[in-house]
Amino acid sequence: MTPRSFRPNYSARLFLAAALTIGIASPVSAQQATGTTLARVLVLGTGGTIAGQASARAGNAYDSGKVSAANLIAAIPGIDKLSQISAEQISSIGSQDMNDNVWFDLVKRIRAAVDNKEVDGVVITHGTDTMEETAFFLQNVLDTDVPIVLVGSMRPSTAIGADGPANLYEAMRVASAPESRGRGVLVVLNDTIHAARWVQKTNTTSVETFRSPDAGPVGYVDTGSLRFLQPAAPARGAKLKLPDAPPLPRVDIIYSHANMDAAEVEDAVKRGAKGIVLAGVGDGNSSKGAIDALAAAAKQGVVVVRSSRVGSGFVNRNVEVEDDKLGFAVSLDLNPQKARVLLELLIANGITEPSAVQQAFAR
Template identity: 40%
Template sequence: MYFPSRIRAFAAGAALLAASAIAQAQQLPNVVILATGGTIAGAGASAANSATYAAAKVPVDKLIAGLPEISKVANVKGEQTFQIASESFTNDNLLVLARRVSALAKQSDVDGIVVTHGTDTLEETAYFLNLVVRTDKPIVVVGSMRPGTALSADGALNLFDAVNVAASKDAKGKGVLVTMNDEIQSGRDVAKAINIKTEAFKSQWGPLGMIVEGKNYWFRAPVKRHTTQSEFNIDEITALPQVDIAYGYGNVPASTVETIGKGAKAIIHAGTGNGSVADRVVPALQKLRADGVQVIRSSRVNTGGFVLRNAEQPDDKYDWVVAHDLNPQKARILAMVALSKPLSTADLQRVFWEY
């Protein structure tokens, strides 16, 4: 039998615990997770399926519910922005996502933002956000190489790390970040280098830091212009121009460039080595430039591409641009953003040096 004094003590204790929980929640940072689909929201037929699965199946509320540990790191809310595999991402998807990230970043009650994303085009979205969202609040893009149903699934830890980084004051002002495989990568530098391992994302310049048991360890900071230092703003971009990629390879015909360049405002030539262009393709690119299409030389080298101006081609003579160290897909992102404004070739080249 409970006596009145014991009942009062029990009620007081419960109230104290509830008040303590509320106080703790009020002290934690507020992080919003924008879910877009991908493998991190995927499901396989069995636990043995790590590479064969259906992407974009698990809604964001279930992702959050399956990771109760994040409640100790931040007050987390989720929004289902899209539910698609990232190879199907469009320019319109990029614009919608960036506008939502920008709007959240302006809210005083949001301290950080996480975007869950399929890995196939994750690097492109991360770089796009890095260019157009004007905030110093942490924005972290995260995915996984295995669905949550697989043995040794990597999504849960990747997401925990992403929330941890987004909630951290030491991540402020470092641009858009990517957390995969315990590493903190720059959204500008990182690229998917392999499609079957959990350590799939690499940067030729190395990670910015590591996450170990919820603690961030930083080793370098990005020096290229981004976010608050960017001259581009998602609030001013209504549409993205058509920019296409032409791939260089042995025996490549000029018709490849001619076909891809139709209707484009710029064409990224993913050349071999130092952005080399086959002799039979040069006239086709010259014609495109004469017709007003910007020609940007990039390299198809997986990690370590670096294109020097006037090295393989007389870029000054042809009025071409070089992509610096950006891979073709990121060069396309930067060209679209840059050419949303009226820029000369010289200004476009400046943008590629600075961003």
Template identity: 45%
Template structure:
């Protein structure tokens, strides 16, 4: 009798233990099925704090990644999150040092088999340059998604939380693998090679003017409508390592009516390695500036012709004789992306013909 009573009493905690193991085991199984996403935060408007909920005045990068995640608890339903603060700036202050820091950390984490994808929070001012830079030197086919916001985190109707959720959603999807660096904003998925900012304040500011979005975020899923055709990430020949501490100096000079060649001459005198000329129409310089750019080439400066026009390629064999002058035509790369590509190209070659080919392939 005593033995039966003892067994009955022992059966109660055993039952509780079995139930608890079932609950925790189920939770463990759910977590084991979730991808792990590393979020690298750099600041920007998405982390901005404003004077009021409706004020346009705010300070970029005021909110840390931990607080950003608190504002969007739903991301934990999508993935296991590892947040890391890499920088805390407005993206107008983005520079080579921070680029190299982000790139090195990204490549380091890419070698971790437990990490399935990446989200990088970033200001919108220079997001397209950072996206293109990482697109050329990130050595992984794991999803890399950048996102930001046009309204600070304290604003009424802030767009950052939804953008962050959509970015984690996209980075968590197996469909996003091998597509290079993407930018997710305003329910759309953009490729790093073509994305550009088109409006100063609107939440729908980003566009891919030449080829359109890669896809959309709809009903809790990323939907891709086209493929990326240019080289990127694992197919890119560009790379950096832990010993890379500096990048070649390349500047952009803007073309305009009644332009003066003194800007070209000043850049050459300053010792720049490359000049990206954002010309009129099909990247056309005035006669005086074309002559100054040709002289710059003779002095060892590399010149890329691109266009101040919103869309379309800057092609060879137009009004300007690129071969004669030693210029490179940018094709579909806008001025800011041309600067990034020329900077990395000059780390690999001094052959103008090879650089021209790079602008066709990337």
């Protein structure tokens, strides 16, 4: 566990009271009596638990996306001293409902802000369930050195010990720091900074849910400073283009299990999947019936990528499965949900030949 001494000791009650009483807040000004020019950070709200409120349902129930990004910011003492902050709402949904339309809107707004030199950093408030997918999507399409930081929380704003205020404060620190430039899209929660390619949600409820099993974090928000573990390096590989409008091509994830037959694969093909990602057992394997169905799908032009349901490790080519013979690609380090995102983008860019797909997964 990393040191928690930096995290401001905000009470959930204070946070909630401020968030609910401020109303529609105007952008928060940082032109306080410092005499210095602070970084300009644009906060884009999408919803999620960080913006959640207690529900009338029994127990610990809550509704996601009820508090605006502007109100979240206004409720955190001292955050306006970190940067010049403006806030806009892109959506107000739980991240289980994240979709292509919101992704395209995020890209459009971020590109405009960067191209017009409006910002020195961007923070996106987001639910944790699909945060890693949104981060990885943005990593593959945004070509900028400006820090793009996703942040969320595991507890809603009404919970005792809400983690959202401290997480958002720390995300703002990362987004406004010069040393964050050129590091690609980052995810910041629980004092820890992760890279978009490696980060995963690994626990249903723990505030330490975000980890990078195969690489480790890229840095920490430590007492009084940011601590990156390695120098910034230019992102490798060309960024992928987006279509003029959503949706992206359909790619289905097929989850492998004991006693599996071909039905799920065949159904995905019938429903018009342009690509299939196998969340395979072990090293991306599956039953003979499922592998045979995937091979048949590949012959029909469906792009097939083998990934693993295990949660860490690499999927290797031509070990138990004859990928060269069957026309499959493998996901390497990418879990099924990230493999799906990349495959959607590749198909949208006309990259469907197995060797070309494999090269893209390796970049």
